[in-house]
Amino acid sequence: MEECIMEITSLLPGVKIVKEDGEVKEDVFISQGDKVKVTTVDETVTGTFMLVEFARYSEEDDILHMVRDEEGFAVPFDQIIDIVRAD
Known part of the structure; x- marks a missing residue:
């Protein structure tokens, strides 16, 4: 049986x-x-999702990183009420 080797061309x-x-x-x-709309306890922010920074210790909070208006923006998970795709 001949093995088909595929090349990875994208990884998101x-x-x-x-x-x-x-x-x-x-x-x-x-x-x-992806474009996302994040509702926090204070505001609703629309931007581009970049990554989630997972806490190293249980007393720390995970942080969602996104870009809005060409600037980085970070939201701690304990402040997030809702996240939806904003396509």
Whole structure:
């Protein structure tokens, strides 16, 4: 049997976000470069998703990094109320 070797031409980091409300469960997948709308306790921000910085210790918070208006913007996960794709 001949083996087919494929070349990897693209690899995008991404995350799966699971949102639940009672019995309703929704999976949201976002990849680096996707437009997202993030609602926090203070504001709603639309920008380009870059990455999630996962906390090294349990007392730290994970941080979502995005770009808005050509500037980096970081949101701690404990401040996020909702995340949706803004396509």
